[in-house]
Amino acid sequence: MSERTIWKDARHGKVLEVQRRLAQGEFVDQVDEQGDTPLVHAASNGKANVIQVLLKHHASIDGQRNDRLSALLRAVQKGSIESVQLLLEHGANVDSTFPDGKTPLIFAAGHGVAPMVSLLIQFHANPDAQDETGNTALLLASANGYPRVVQLLMDATANCNLPNYELKSPLSAAASEGRADVLHLLLAKESSTTDVDGCNEDGWTALIHSADRGHLECAKVLLDHHANLDAMTTNGATALWVATKRGYNEIVRLLLHHSTSVVEAAVGGMTPLMVAAAFGYLSIVQLLLDASAKFDAKNADGKTPVDLAVEHNHANCKVLLLLRQQHPLLYYAKAGDLAKLMVQVAHCGAPDERDESKKTALMYAAVSGHTHIVRYLLTLNVDMHAADMNGATALSLASGECRMVLEREMLHLMVREGKILALRELLEENPDLDIEQPDEHGTTLLMTAVDSGEADIVKLLLDQNADLNAQRGDGKTPLEIAAEGNHVGSRAFLEKEALFRDKFPLLYQARSDNVDATRQLLEAGAPVDERDDDGWSALMYAASMNNVGVLKVLLQFGSSIGGSDKGGKTAFMVAPDKEAFVKLILEQSSSELRFSELMFKGAIECDPKLGKAILDEFVIERGRYNFEFRELDRIYGKGEVHESALYSIMHLDTAEPEAKESVKQYCLQHPMIRRVLQLKWEFFAQRLYIEQFLMYALLLMSSIISGSFYQLDEAPRNVLKELEDFFQPDWTSPPIPVVTGVDGTITEQVDSSGFRLALSVWLVTFVYVVVATIIAHYGLKPKRICALSKWCRDGTYLGLVWFIVWGDYTGLDWSQQIPDMKKWKNHALNVLFLQSIFWTGVFGIPLFAYVATRTDAQINASKDLIQIFQNIVLWLAAGYFFRWEVKEMMGYGVRNYFTSVVNSMQIITFCVILFFYVPCQLQIIPETVVSRQTQLVCSGFTTLSLWVLFLQFLEIIPSAGYxxxxxxxxxxxxxxxxxxxxxxxxxxxxxxxxxxxxxxxxxxxxxxxxxxxxxxxxxxxxxxxxxxxxxxxxxxxxxxxxxxxxxxxxxxxxxxxxxxxxxxxxxxxxxxxNARIEALVSYAHCILRLELSLQPQERLEMIYIIKPKFLKDLDPATLVYGTDTSSLTLRSVQLKNVAHQRPDESQPLVCSDSEQEESAIKPNAVGILNPAFYDKTPKSEYAPLVEIPDNSTVQFQNDVKAALATIKKEHAQQLHQLKVQIAELTKSIADFQATTAPSGMVSM
Known part of the structure; x- marks a missing residue:
């Protein structure tokens, strides 16, 4: 651990330790090994409290060793203002210097410590003191960009023009370093003595410094204070020349804006234009040429700016210089100099002049964005269609406001020339194109079309909602212009449009895409489904113009999607983007969406996936395992068969096999359509199928038996005599012998046992067909099968018989939900089948016994009558099917019907039986006319044809239908x-x-x-x-x-x-x-074929449990309306107080057709809808038969393609410009390769 000393305590600011040591008698000015006193240590670390203690103990201000910094200089370095103030107050030398000659003031100013500078100035520091290089405090503060310090020094009367030893003044230092705010201070005061044009020994002024360093703001400040633009360095360089050499085009522009007098000042024979051309500064070349720089001046080597541009391979500069030299008119258009351009036009009179690349003045002006030049050239009627070598026109090259001007003029030109097809294509490609933009005289496109007598264009513009009330510069409207010019056709269109806008404001606002106005009209009570004289609604107008905002508003107010105009067109048909239209409708509230057959047909023709999307909106998931269907009765189809969803799917109007396969995958196997197929099978197809199957079996059996019996006859029969014998039979007479041999011998041809067996089989078949057909026809009707199912579940057989004979179906509770109804319906079908077997036995066994007990003689005697009866049955059966085929033909249409080979085969077979074979068998056409062999051949072929046609009945069987x-x-x-x-x-x-x-x-x-x-x-x-x-x-x-x-x-x-x-x-x-999906297709074809044989009224009544005709005698008072009459829907009508009905029951009713839905509901126009429409069905019944292909990748690719197409369209102009530049570059490279001038930079 190091020893503690007074220097360390002073350095760390330990005041008490320092006081203790001083109290113990330690010397206050003792120096350490480096020669620093405690005061210096405290000052070095900014410990003002220690400094105060040391000074109280009379510490020496300059007690340090002479080669060491004083306490004041250490405090200034530290930036401790309090320490500096204490030292100055105790007599420290304010102008003491650092080893490099800097005073405390210079040091503080150079570091931007404004408070320190202010303190030193208070203690009378010298503001003009200089360090060893001659830098003053003001110069360093200016160079380093400290405006506050500069202001303090200037207030202290520092010399603003005092340079350093390199003759650099504060102003030059600030300009060189880009200190624009400092320059403002140095030059701001009127009384300022700062020399704005002061220069160094090389003649460099502040302005030249700023131009050399590219400080634009500094140059602006200097020029605002009248800096000399003509000032030159010792080698003759001006600020303009220096800025040109550095390539600072903005500074060049600024300098040229203030003066062009130095544009020809040269250094070593190089003018600014030559320098710019040599370095390839295209924008500066443009600026200098605009300032009238001499493009033909030569340097010391005799080279012009063009030569220098070529020498250094600056193609763009070369082109610009040559353009100025050879085509001044084009250059002035490119430069945007209108005054000189007008002079040049007046001089040469050729505004359509072209350069080597076939560019015109209009192209150059359009590319450069000079709108005023473009407008001027257009007044000279220059050729707007002119194209350069790359095929680009002025319009394709223009951008911004110039493009708008040219587009407007191009539109007016197209209108004047009557180019309606081109105008229509342009409007289709640019739906947002402003057709109201007037020209210089206030003339709109509509006015131009009217004035030019182009009636068709007038109509086209009116369809685009052109303004009828716009006024030209002279105050005339389009209608007044038409009347003045006697343009009858245009006037008629204008008057009709004006009447339309006044009479149908909602339709006009919808067409005009005015969302707010449309909403206001609807809120004010305008009818949302109002139609004009052509049958167009607001929705159709909005859809045709793709006005999405208006479409949303109309759908919010309940606009009808269905309905067509007088020509049969619907909103979907007139929509340009049908996919977007369908998606928009589906985005609206699904609970309010109503199914439209026309929209669905158009959707699947556009894209089968759209049809699936529509159907998805009407399927509701109830829990995890059940489906419920909305609008099922509408999708089922209550109008014509060819307008139903099923017909649209099965008869898609396209020749592409892929489209038909897609419809099968996306729509036919959809749960909604499969449920529709189930209902159609239950309501009518099952009954008709069984009836036709039974009748066809009788027809086929009768055809076989007829041909077989006829083979036994060898002579013509007298039918009238046989009928007479039938009513007066002679059982004892033998059969009439027939001569069969050449020698007159008689041969008996009748095989009694075979004839008896064939007759027995045919009689049993006949009886079963009659019985089963009657049971199927009456027992499989929707109301009866439902009633039978309920009786099988809850009632007795006798009660059922009584109900069928005397019961009232309106008395049943049809709103009752039976969870296992499907099981009981199957049970009811089994009951009906057993009934058919039972009654066939009741009636067939006696007949069979009668035939079995007849002798051979009796059988032979009645053979001919039996054949007559059998042929009559054959004729009736063929007539039955001929009637169905005629009804089917009326449903399909004659042309569509005969496009099917099977249909043609059927109708021909039945016609042959009806009008040829049976009449021959009954001797209506005698054998003398049609030979026996011919009849036998006809019988054989008709039988074969019937057997082949029998394959149709396999369509309903899943295992064979495919x-x-x-x-x-x-x-x-x-x-x-x-x-x-x-x-x-x-x-x-x-x-x-x-x-x-x-x-x-x-x-x-x-x-x-x-x-x-x-x-x-x-x-x-x-x-x-x-x-x-x-x-x-x-x-x-x-x-x-x-x-x-x-x-x-x-x-x-x-x-x-x-x-x-x-x-x-x-x-x-x-x-x-594809077996499973093809089986479904066969099933659907069978049901559709049966449906086409029904009359519209028959089809409509089959969806009711109680048909409308059974309710015709009800009192109107018994109809209860759940909502206001004006808002009546097919779900809002209810029936109550019907005879035998419980008082608390009410049944949902629907209108009998679409027209009655829109009118008031009448008692004879309603019926009780079949409860099957409201059944929940398990999801397992509708599992996909084939997997729907994943189109996510295809959709992504389509989105990418659409995005790329948009980008390509947006950047078409840039691509044109790029082509132009590439062509110019190619030409320049060729020119460069052809030149032999040596390369290298010019000597500066």
């Missing part, structure tokens, strides 16, 4: 194979016929074709026999025949058949991958 679409693909493969194989078939047929003509199987070309075709299926024996027969007679033919046969087998069987198998295998594989 095979039907697959068959279409297989048939396409077979067609392609037939085309390929047909070439070989034709060639081989001709070859075989030529080689083996007149041989067995090759007698004719047709027989040869058949023989060759059968080889494809392995029938080689006949061909081999023919070849073998030539072995001995014609050996060459024998060898060639076998070679041909081997080639035939290899090409046809091995190669081509395997190609066919491979093609079909691929088709089958693709079909199996």
């Amino acid at each position: 095979l039907l679409p697959m068959m279409k693909g297989l048939m396409r493969d077979l067609t392609r194979f037939s085309i390929l194989y047909g070439v070989f078939q034709g060639g081989l047929t001709c070859c075989y016929y030529i080689l083996f003509q007149s041989k067995p199987g090759h007698e004719t070309l047709l027989k040869s074709f058949i023989t060759v075709f059968l080889v494809l299926f392995g029938q080689l024996d006949q061909v081999v026999d023919v070849i073998e027969s030539e072995k001995d007679k014609q050996p060459l033919l024998y060898v060639v025949g076998y070679i041909l046969l081997m080639f035939h087998c290899a090409a046809a069987i091995v190669l081509l058949l395997n190609v066919l198998i491979a093609m079909m295998n691929v088709t089958m594989q693709m079909g199996l991958e």
Whole structure:
């Protein structure tokens, strides 16, 4: 531990220790090894309290050794003002110096310690004292930028012009270091003696110093105090020349602004312009040329500024100098010197002059942003369409205000020239383009169009909400201009638009994208769905103009999304961005969203994902396991079939297979559509399917039996005689013998046992079809199946029979929720099926017993009557299906109906049976007209056709439905194979016929074709026999025949058949991958086909438990309206006080059609909606059949592409300018390579 001394205690400020030591008699001025006293130690550390104690004990102010700093200098170094003040008060020398000659005042001023400087000045420190280099306190404070210190020194009358030994004054020091605030102080007072033009021994003034160092603010201060711009250094350099050499273009601009007298001052023969050209300072070259610097002056080597620019490879400077030299008009346009430009135009009269790059004065002015030059040139009618070597025009090069001026003038020019297509494209590309900007005379685009007589453009501008009330400079409006110029077409458009804006203010404000005005009109009571004379609503106008803000307001006020104009267009159709329109609608309150069939159809045509997004809004999750559906009755479809959501999905108007597949993935397997399919199946499709299946089975059986019975007849029948015998039968007479042999022999053709069996089977089928059809037709109606389900659950069979016969369906509680309703509906279906079996037995067994007990003679005697009856049934069954096909044709439309091969096949088959085959069988068309063989062929082909058409009934079976679409693909493969194989078939047929003509199987070309075709299926024996027969007679033919046969087998069987198998295998594989979704497609096709056969009224009534017609006798007083009549919706009407109904029950009602929804609800226009619409269904029933592809990557790529497109559009102007610069640089490089001048910097 070091020994404690008085110096240490003084240094650490231990006052008591110092006092104790002094009291014990220690010497107050004793020095340490370095020669410092305790006072110096205390001062060095700013211990004023110790200094005070030492001074009281008469410590010496200068007691230190002579080579050591005094206590005052140590206190100044420390910056302790209190210590300095104590020392000065006790007689310390205020002007003592440091080893470098600095006084305390110089030291404090140099470090900016203003309080210290103020204290020293109070003790009369010398303000003009200098250190060893001649620096004064004021000079150091100025150089270091301490304005407060400078002010104190100036108040102490410091000499402002006293330089140091380098002749640098405080003003020059401040200017050199960029101390603008100090310069203000040095020059501020009028009485200031500071010499603003003082210079050093080299002639450098403060202004030259600031120009050399690039201190713009300092130069401004000096010039404001009239610094001499003409001052030169000893080598002739001015401030302008120095700033030019350094490249400080702002200082050059400032200097030239104050004076251009020194623009030609040269140093070593180099003018400022030469210096700027040599160093490549383009902006300074521009400034000097604007100041009329001589561009043709030469230096000592005889080089001009252009030569120097070329020598040092400064292409831009060279171009600018040459432009000034060769094209002064273009240069003045680029420089923005309007006065000189006007003089030049007056002198040469060529405002469309071009330089070597084909640039015009307008281009240079536009690029440089000189709006006043652009306006002046436009008054001279310069060519705005002129393009340079790179194809850039003045408009493409312009930016900022110049671009606005040129765009405005271009628009006016397009209007004057009647270029409506170009104007329309421009407005579509720039929806925010201001069409109201007037020209110099206050003329808007609309006024220009009217004045030019361009009626079509007038209409286009009015559609863009052009201002009708704008006034030209002379106070005339567009309508007055049209009347004055007798422009009839324009005037008619203006008057019609004015009437529209006055009559339909809401529609006009919606079209104009005026959100506030639209909201105010709606709040004031304007009808939100008001339509103009063309049927357009405010929503349609806003959608067509993509006015998002107005659309949101209209949707908030409940604007109807549906509805169309007189041309059938909807808001969705007229929206330019349909995807954005749908998303905007979906962003609104989902609880208020109503389903629109037209919007849904347009959405899936635009993008199937939009259709899925729409459907998602109407699906509500109830807990973890259940779905509930909103607006299900609307999505189900209550209008025409072709307007329903299901029809739109199944008949997408596109030829792209990818789009159809996407609709299946996103929409058809959506839970909402699958629920719709379930409801349609339950309401009508199940019943119609069963009815048609039964009738088709009867039709097919009757066709088979008819053909089989007819084969037994060998002579025409007299139908009228047979009918007479039916009513007066003779059971004893034998069947009429028919002559069948040539020799007149008689052969009995009737097989009684076979005929009896066929008749028994047909009779049982007939009875079951009749019974089951009746049960299905009446038992599967929605209200009956629901009632039957409830009775199966709660009632008795006798009660059910009584209810079916005498019950009142309005008396049931249809609002009751039955959790297991689906199970009881299935049970009810089983009951109906057992009923059909039971009643078939009741009626069929007696008939079967009757036929079984008849003798062969009786059977033979009644054979013809049975055939007549069976053919009549066949005719009726065919008529039944013909009626359904006609109804389906009316639903599809004739053209759409016949686009299907299956539909064409069906209608032809039924027509043949109705109008040809059965009339022939009934001898309405006798056999003398249509031969027996023809009838047999017709019977065979119709039967085959019916069997093929029977495949349609497999569509409803999930395990087989997917095979039907697959068959279409297989048939396409077979067609392609037939085309390929047909070439070989034709060639081989001709070859075989030529080689083996007149041989067995090759007698004719047709027989040869058949023989060759059968080889494809392995029938080689006949061909081999023919070849073998030539072995001995014609050996060459024998060898060639076998070679041909081997080639035939290899090409046809091995190669081509395997190609066919491979093609079909691929088709089958693709079909199996999409089997589940294709099964759903087949299911949907079946339901839709059945729905198209229904009348609109039938379809509408099937969604009701109680049809509207059953409520027509109700008193209007029984209808209760839950809300005000003006705000009635299809959910707000309720039925009560119906006969046999409990008083506390009320049922939800809906309007029968869309028109009645908008009008007052009438008693005969309502019905009780089927409770199935409100059922909760488990999510497990709607698991995705195929996984929906993840399009997140595709969406990201689309977003990136959109962003890139936006960036490209925003920077199109910069890209044009870059192309120009590249072209200029390329040209400059070529010029540089061609020059032989030596490179190197100029001598300064």
